[in-house]
Amino acid sequence: xRKVAIKLGAVLWVALLAPGVRGQTAAxxxxxxxxxxxxxxxxxxEGNSDYVIGAxxxxxxxxxxxxxxxxxxxxxxxxxxxxxLLGDVTAAGMTPAELGNxxxxxxxxxVDDPRVTVxxxxxxxxxxxxxxEVTHSGAMPLLPNMTMLQALAAAGFTQFAxxxxxxxxxxxxxxxxxxxxxxxxxxxxxxxxxxxxxxxGDTVVVP
Numbered sequence: 001x002r003k004v005a006i007k008l009g010a011v012l013w014v015a016l017l018a019p020g021v022r023g024q025t026a027a028x029x030x031x032x033x034x035x036x037x038x039x040x041x042x043x044x045x046e047g048n049s050d051y052v053i054g055a056x057x058x059x060x061x062x063x064x065x066x067x068x069x070x071x072x073x074x075x076x077x078x079x080x081x082x083x084x085l086l087g088d089v090t091a092a093g094m095t096p097a098e099l100g101n102x103x104x105x106x107x108x109x110x111v112d113d114p115r116v117t118v119x120x121x122x123x124x125x126x127x128x129x130x131x132x133e134v135t136h137s138g139a140m141p142l143l144p145n146m147t148m149l150q151a152l153a154a155a156g157f158t159q160f161a162x163x164x165x166x167x168x169x170x171x172x173x174x175x176x177x178x179x180x181x182x183x184x185x186x187x188x189x190x191x192x193x194x195x196x197x198x199x200x201g202d203t204v205v206v207p
Contacts, residue, residue: 056074061117099118130206152166
């Protein structure tokens with residue numbers, strides 16, 4: 001009986017998402033109806049995210065109509081997560097869409113036509129570090145396309161900061177490489193090549 005119910009639910013789900021139905025709904029509501037209707041939060045489709053999951057990220061794994069199989073959990077240092085029925089599943093190095101497909105295939109042994117959604121709720125694996133003469137030192141979330149200038153704006157300077165001698169430390173091929181950054185020149189529009197995009201694990205030092 002449970003498998004039949006899940007199959008019926010899957011058919012209903014597909015029907016509701018069919019392009020014709022969506023088009024008819026949008027046409028019938030119109031712009032005025034949309035303005036008067038309460039907003040509904042809809043998660044972004046998995047396929048739109050190219051974010052690569054890493055250790056310490058927090059994930060929400062949702063299996064449609066299977067609350068006992070839905071979990072919010074961190075990615076362990078070994079890059080794996082533990083899920084009901086499945087045990088340890090590798091998550092690090094995969095996009096949310098790829099992980100969703102992996103979990104979906106594994107669940108087919110236990111659930112008919114499982115619908116799995118993976119959402120990254122905390123991007124803890126994408127961090128940089130700012131240290132030295134700044135007002136906010138320590139780890140900082142690495143936002144998409146974040147540059148040196150943006151990170152320093154978020155960290156702030158103390159009155160003793162030597163903003164002409166800032167540098168970035170980055171691990172490249174097992175070696176630590178130093179990139180110099182002259183804040184005064186960059187904010188004037190000069191030497192924009194120094195305002196490089198940051199990468200996970202970078203350390204910005206303000207002497």
